[in-house]
Amino acid sequence: MAGFSLEESAPKILGVSVLVVAFIYIIYPPGLLLIPLTIFVFAFATKNEKTSSKNVDTFFSGFKIGGHRGAPKSFPENSMAGFAQAKADGADLIEFDVALTKDGKAVLMHDDDLDRTTDLKGPIRDKTRAELDRCNISATFIRTAPGDHSRLGSVSRERVPDMEDVVRWAVENNTRMLFDVKDSDNELVDQIANLFQKYNLYDKAIVCSFFPWVVYRIKKGDQQILTGLTWRLKFWSYHDIENLRPRYSGPKQLLFAAIDVLHVWLLKRVTPWYLGADLLLTNNLDISQTLILDQKRRGMRVAVWTVNDMAEMHWMLETLKVPILTDYPELTKQAAHLEEVKKSNYMPMHKSSSDL
Ligand SMILES: *[C@@H]1O[C@H](CO)[C@@H](O)[C@H](O)[C@H]1NC(C)=O
């Protein structure tokens, strides 16, 4: 079942830590010096190794523009039609979200339930693959692609794709892949690792997650799999990128706000080293030249999600030279021809960003 839950564990971890420190302090105060030493030894003993740099270089040499869930303004997100459109629009990578059905089939779906993206309801974990086949992921979809009015309106029926079908398609069509994984379920992690072996995805795909323990487990299972840590400010304390919907209330919200500060501080310094991660998948509101240079110095790559504004695309692709994920892969061709945008005029816009 779903792995580690920070929500349940954070207060316990904090409580136990305080007790341990208090206990050591009472029986033998100098013993507190052993705590950092223990953490240090433990970290070295359990850390992951990084992937060989050859595969990392090959992967990133072919990744500039990623279709975020395909081409989600032209076709339903995470649909085969959307991936083909993203490629036709100039994307060299497709990003997708993986989930398991009740009968253990790995499929593509972003949310935990079917409500938003299909004409059925309920958690995906309660549906078998056969039941999922009855849902229509075009039913709630309306095209909003800019520029091309022939693309407006509804689209014909799309089904929830199998993870393996999408992987096979991407390999055949020479398109890189970014797997977005939200739980550390053994079964899902194993299925992803098997696909890496079966289709030799080691320089063609990367597995990313907001959850460090997912990145850790993937890399632990197969050191050659490229991995990335996805992040944004205040992820653990707010549901949404605008930071309007707190996840908790009262002291718990404060605890998770503190976890956020610590998490971001650590992920720029030690977390990727410990996880063996190759990429920091950074939100467009948190990107800067300094971050990119600093991470480069540490041997880390940086990519940006989700860049939908043309001037912003130009800035990322031409000035910062970082790969992007976008909902509008068709705009990237025009963006490349935009004139250099003066950095002083540049302000990232909240509305151009969506949840990963
Ligand atoms: C799926 O939804 C689309 C868009 O509303 C519709 O055109 C199509 O007929 C639906 N297909 C089925 C089989 O329900």
Ligand SMILES: *[C@@H]1O[C@H](CO)[C@@H](O)[C@H](O)[C@H]1NC(C)=O
């Ligand atoms: C993807 O590859 C398949 C099989 O090689 C081919 O039939 C299809 O036309 C390709 N699609 C795109 C969008 O390139």
